[in-house]
Amino acid sequence: MALLGNRAGKPPIFDFSNIRGDIYGGVTAGIVALPLALAFGAGVFPPGVEGGAIAGLWGAIIVGFFAALFGGTNTQISGPTGPMVVVFAGLLASLVATMDPSMTIEEQVLSAIPLLFAAVVLGGIIQILAGVFKLGKYIKLVPYPVISGFMSGIGVIIILLQFSRLFGGAPEGGTVFSAIEAIPVAISNINYSALGLAALTLATVFLWPKKLSKFLPGTLAALIVGTLAGLLLTNVPILGAIPSGIPDFVLPQLSGSTLVIVLEAAVILAVLGAIDSLLTSLVADNVTRTRHNSDQELIGQGVGNTIAGFFGALPGAGATMRTMVNIRTGGSTKISGMVHGLVLLAIVLVLSPLAAKIPHAVLAGILVKVGYDIIDFSYIRSALRGPRFDYVIMMLVLLVTVFVDLITAVGLGVVLAALAFVWRTADDQLKEASKVLPRTTTAEERKILEESDGRISMFDFGGAMSFSAAADLGHHVRQGIPEGSGAIVLDFSRLPFVDVSAARAIETIAVDAKAAGKRVYTSGISPEVMKKLKGLRIDEALDPNYAFEDRLTALRHAAEQVGSKPKGGTPAQGGDAPLPA
Template identity: 60%
Template sequence: MKFLDTSNIRGDVMGGLTAGIVALPLALAFGEASGAGPIAGLYGAIIVGFFAALFGGTGSQISGPTGPMVVVFAGVFASLSGEPALVFAAVVLAGLLQILFGVFKLGQFIRLVPYPVVSGFMSGIGVIIIALQLARLFGHEPEGSGTIPAIASIPGAVMDPNMVALALGLLTLAIVFFWPKNLGKWVPAPLAALAIATGLSVMISGAPILGDVPTGLPSFIMPAFSGDTIFIVLEAAVLLALLGAIDSLLTSLVADNMTRTRHDSNQELVGQGIGNTIAGLFGAVPGAGATMRTVVNIRSGGQFKLSGMIHGLVLLAVALVLAPVASLIPHAALAGILIKVGYDIIDWTYLKRAHKGPRWDLALMAVVLGLTVFVDLITAVAAGVVLAALAFIKQLSEQQIKNLQVIDREVADPEERALLTSLRDRVSVFDFGGPLSFGAAADLGHHVREKADGATRILIMDFTRVPFLDLSAAKAVETIVEDARHAGKGLFFVGASADVRSVIDGLQVATGMADAHWFDNRMVALTEAANLIEKDETDTLRMAAVPAE
């Protein structure tokens, strides 16, 4: 595969130009929402967009500031009092972490976050974005930082609206929600809303505007740490890295579905990491793969890395030439655009069908959403993953216990069936049916003890379908061995692979088991059991039983 494929130059140029136009109002809005200013959002789209495309692993992906990344970054910006050296140190560290994720090939693991958790925190982020912008829609700034102060400031803003700002905000909302699709092919709805609202704001004054927007190239910022803020910086860096990785790889999957290609997840993480590292060094808002902009790029003909790079260059030209015009943009217009972004992030597709799916998944999604909005993203994602893992282990262990079968006289093989019939209840054959998780292992010994009644003289444990054992499962086997010894029952192991036997021997959980009690297949074990029972119901069974240590 070529590093820079130029076989689709016309499509990539058109895709990059269109994506750049769509990204312009979003970058300005995200920059303003982050606290770092609209120009920081614009340079985030330029730097991350260019370098993530150049070094990434998804040809058609467009990267830049996204709702999830901006929500986290805004919290960091507020908690560190806007100190650039500290704030952007978190961005640089996040980028370096993403590079390490890619180098150590962790891309496939990051994508293992369960869907209800992804849905919950994405929907929570959508709610946060809307909550943060509602007061601005009415011409007021939220009092304090964070979701709770923003929600608390909404009633006051509603009771005392700036009518000009409210009118511009409502007009923006109407445009971004109801802009005709045929016009959207030529002028994207966010750009149209931004241009119309700004033009009206110039003619009808009274709405708060962005004010002075710096022009020219960004300045280099040397990252720094201080003893009392290092944990805030590190926590923010980890969250930004993980969130950016998940956001980007989910967008890569969307791009794969549209282009019938397959992205390189680890290379994508390296590209995103390089983009965010450079963005942090120049005071730009961090970014990730942006789904809407990527879709626009693909639909406009973009296929390869060149499209994402052109998108960044288009925005660079805007930053160098048109920044003074951006100073006239009203806050209410950007608030309207971001409310639409928040609305689109909420997982309405799942919410509309959630009542028809598993109730546990809906409950998990609701818990993660609530924690995202009212606590923080780290707690939400961590709690969601742990709860999802515990629920999965519980379901898996219940199924594995169900798979623990006592082989009866209905087996398909006629010879086995004849032997089992002749032995009646004096031999119990247990087929584990598959792998044993630590959840199932906890109850394994109890279930064997329960199903092997007093008439059973020999237990046969069939490991044929068990590919491996962990410590928990090995301890369960030890319980079965001890129970057989105390009950004076014979115990045979069948079909244990080399890996399974090495674990049992290595952990010494069956020290009393002679080699003569290990068999390659069930038929041989049954034959030996029948021979032992026939020879001597008393003395021979005493020999077959596991001897005391």
């Protein structure tokens, strides 16, 4: 049964044909999301600041519901994710650093709230605009080593931010460096009760049997076991009072002194959330054999994050693990993602007082497992058997992500990956152009070249030419021409277009050949390429009387010119089938 279809044949907004599976998938995904949302929320705000854990839960509720309602991936489950929370925590730390140092940490955080959630709202609006202007296909162009590097870097950041909490301590700020500084302090002042709870949590999440995960997810089991054990202890830091009910409306603000910080964070949240969500959409497509709508997914994620920002909730994105749980337990339409949000809403309204007893060490243990899962160990283990430069890019992006920032890491990685691609492509193009007998040569063409005994040289451009290949093309052609050669055939058949660099390289080859007393034949120049050559006046270096439609005709004319006529073929008369000048 479908609802809200229309006469024009558009697919319905709601499809109730799998309502039982969608309800079960949504309920299960909501249960899995509960401990993660609490952990992400509690991990962002400094100890003693109220509202952290509940901000994580409301992020899962709002982003999860509205991204499912307006998104373009039927099975997507959205909510706070590691990458988004890391950026959010870094923004909070940057804003707190601009506040009056005489204020308490709680006062500084409260003062930063309007600015903090302004970035969330702006990030959501950027995502909506990206979807409206159909930019989804471009966001997916980030190379895998770059994605692997910054995702692994985010995993490392999450572990570093939580590591001191495993020992009962806490970093004084939300930066990586403050987290690293807090580790030796926490170890030298170990709270053994907190360490015991953290060890119990880590053992549960890492060793929980897969068979039991179908009925009780490992993270939820760890949350329950750790919290129950914490009730027997009196000296472990706990979440404390958690507000229940609907969150207060937050009016975002911008100020001149922090405008750049907020805008930069908004862009990072938008781009990172888009990449995170669309990658999860691709995973869901592979499992369900469906196809998502990238631009609609960006709109859905943007709507969810915009509304979340107005209610003081953490930003979110598509979550791969929760999406897979939804699919495997029966979810197949966007109803499942909406049910996931409603389940968490019911938990917040009814059970939030119970969450006050959850120890920080338990949530830290859960987040350490999340960080571990984000690190791309499979690629790290196999990378050295693949292209070395890709591995270098991945590790460089990882380090820049951890010790500088995400936007620099992604930008640097994309530039280096693009340069590596251009370099490899240029190398292949030059090798192909330097071959005496290109792969596409026919038997008759090979015979002509062999019988010319080096007096005819042929060069096949072999496809679109990069500017880096064009820079060395003239040199490679000169090297490939044997001494005594009297004719050069330049085959353009597989060259779909030329840029200025390629056109100038062609001019250099033609001018050098003529200066050396060699005749230059061309074949297969398309009208588009000829138009470019004429526009740059490169055609003046190419004699139109020696331009032919196909390579074989050009070779026959060249053979006649150098005095080596092929057997079994009658050379065409000079100028036969020339290309239009």
